[in-house]
Amino acid sequence: xxxxxxxxxxxGEPADIRIDQGVIAEIGQGLSGGEEIDGGGAVAxxxxxxxxxxxxxxxxxxxxxxxxxxRSAARGGYTAVHAMANTSPVADTAGVVEQVWRLxxxxxxxxxxxxxxxxxxxxxxxxxxLGAMADSAARVRVFSDDGRCVDDxxxxxxxxxxxxxxxxxxxxxxxxxxxxxxxxxNEGVVSGRLGLNGxxxxxxxxxxxxxxxxxxxxxxRLHVCHVSTAGSVEIIRWAKxxxxxxxxxxxPHHLLLTDDLVEDSPVGAYNPIYKxxxxxxxxxxxxxxxxxxxxxxIDIVATDHAPHPxxxxxxxxxxxxxxxxxxxxxxxxxxxAMVETGLLDWAGVAQRMSAVPARIGRLSGQGQPxxxxxxxxxxxxxxxxxxxxxxxxxxxxxxxxxxxxxxxPGRVVATFLRGRPTVLEGKLV
Numbered sequence: 162x163x164x165x166x167x168x169x170x171x172x173g174e175p176a177d178i179r180i181d182q183g184v185i186a187e188i189g190q191g192l193s194g195g196e197e198i199d200g201g202g203a204v205a206x207x208x209x210x211x212x213x214x215x216x217x218x219x220x221x222x223x224x225x226x227x228x229x230x231x232r233s234a235a236r237g238g239y240t241a242v243h244a245m246a247n248t249s250p251v252a253d254t255a256g257v258v259e260q261v262w263r264l265x266x267x268x269x270x271x272x273x274x275x276x277x278x279x280x281x282x283x284x285x286x287x288x289x290x291l292g293a294m295a296d297s298a299a300r301v302r303v304f305s306d307d308g309r310c311v312d313d314x315x316x317x318x319x320x321x322x323x324x325x326x327x328x329x330x331x332x333x334x335x336x337x338x339x340x341x342x343x344x345x346x347n348e349g350v351v352s353g354r355l356g357l358n359g360x361x362x363x364x365x366x367x368x369x370x371x372x373x374x375x376x377x378x379x380x381x382r383l384h385v386c387h388v389s390t391a392g393s394v395e396i397i398r399w400a401k402x403x404x405x406x407x408x409x410x411x412x413p414h415h416l417l418l419t420d421d422l423v424e425d426s427p428v429g430a431y432n433p434i435y436k437x438x439x440x441x442x443x444x445x446x447x448x449x450x451x452x453x454x455x456x457x458x459i460d461i462v463a464t465d466h467a468p469h470p471x472x473x474x475x476x477x478x479x480x481x482x483x484x485x486x487x488x489x490x491x492x493x494x495x496x497x498a499m500v501e502t503g504l505l506d507w508a509g510v511a512q513r514m515s516a517v518p519a520r521i522g523r524l525s526g527q528g529q530p531x532x533x534x535x536x537x538x539x540x541x542x543x544x545x546x547x548x549x550x551x552x553x554x555x556x557x558x559x560x561x562x563x564x565x566x567x568x569x570p571g572r573v574v575a576t577f578l579r580g581r582p583t584v585l586e587g588k589l590v
Contacts, residue, residue, distance in 0.1 A: 162195030208240025208538030220249025433481030468559030
């Protein structure tokens with residue numbers, strides 16, 4: 162039995178939480194008994210759930226493993242992550258998704274829910290074993306070729322139809338490949354000045370519009386990965402106004418960073434630390450994304466945690482890999498972009514980083530309110546802290562963060578997975 166003393170559930174009044182046999186047994190004041198942990202007035206949130214994490218295993222263990230990735234997740238306050246399918250071999254069969262699922266159970270720093278590939282080998286030519294992955298021990302419900310777009314409309318329609326049978330969802334990486342061939346950064350004023358091939362907003366928006374129409378036509382669930390443009394927001398808003406079953410996510414970095422950093426940043430121009438897919442956009446796009454997350458047009462925050470070894474990032478811009486790590490900084494960036502700007506309160510953060518991603522992923526036992534009888538998946542967060550980001554202190558195996566040297570608000574104090582502490586006083590247990 163554990164009693165967590167002096168915490169503020171969703172930022173409310175101080176209370177104590179008694180945890181017994183993995184569930185919240187009692188919430189009140191002056192509770193005692195068993196092991197006592199001082200929460201120090203921290204905000205208590207339901208354990209965070211990430212719908213979009215790259216754990217790299219199997220195949221790229223030089224960048225991340227299930228063990229290091231779940232440690233990183235726990236440090237960031239996450240109790241569940243969805244592991245994307247672009248591994249080697251690709252997670253396009255029941256055997257591979259079960260391998261990832263079992264690795265998650267073995268290391269246990271958070272729950273790992275594999276995402277299945279939509280197409281064989283992520284090649285966009287033939288549907289993968291969607292039904293077999295859904296029926297496997299991993300019980301896959303989210304399918305994505307993330308990193309690549311399912312650009313064939315007929316294949317996308319078939320995938321949407323197929324997943325209806327088991328209440329699955331197709332999570333689309335919206336990128337029209339012909340409009341982004343050779344693209345290096347957001348198409349705009351900065352790309353023109355730097356002489357880098359532009360990545361037009363319409364390449365994202367066209368796919369989102371098409372897929373919203375397809376999802377409506379077949380009556381299936383569509384999830385849009387890493388929305389990055391103001392135009393995409395308007396298309397998703399329109400689709401939701403029709404009552405279509407469309408959800409969307411935004412990454413922390415698209416809520417805070419802009420394409421200006423490619424030209425003018427503390428680490429100089431052309432630094433590949435800012436190279437990401439989709440690319441960083443304009444300040445106007447950032448403002449639109451923040452407003453959309455606040456009003457619910459964008460449903461959730463997902464990290465798109467994309468670890469890379471040093472040699473894949475510290476090279477010339479055109480050759481560098483795309484992506485940023487994000488699990489350990491996500492909550493701080495959301496505080497900076499959304500809470501301190503008055504756009505969200507802590508209840509809103511809990512909805513967008515725990516409850517709704519758990520619902521989209523059809524997870525049981527995650528994302529539930531902190532109340533008596535609920536699983537004790539809990540994140541304690543100190544929003545008053547100020548921390549300079551030091552990548553060498555990350556639990557992740559990779560260091561490719563755009564926030565190095567920045568001072569961000571807040572700190573994860575503790576994380577509990579079904580009542581078992583995985584992080585205490587900011588350190589892995």
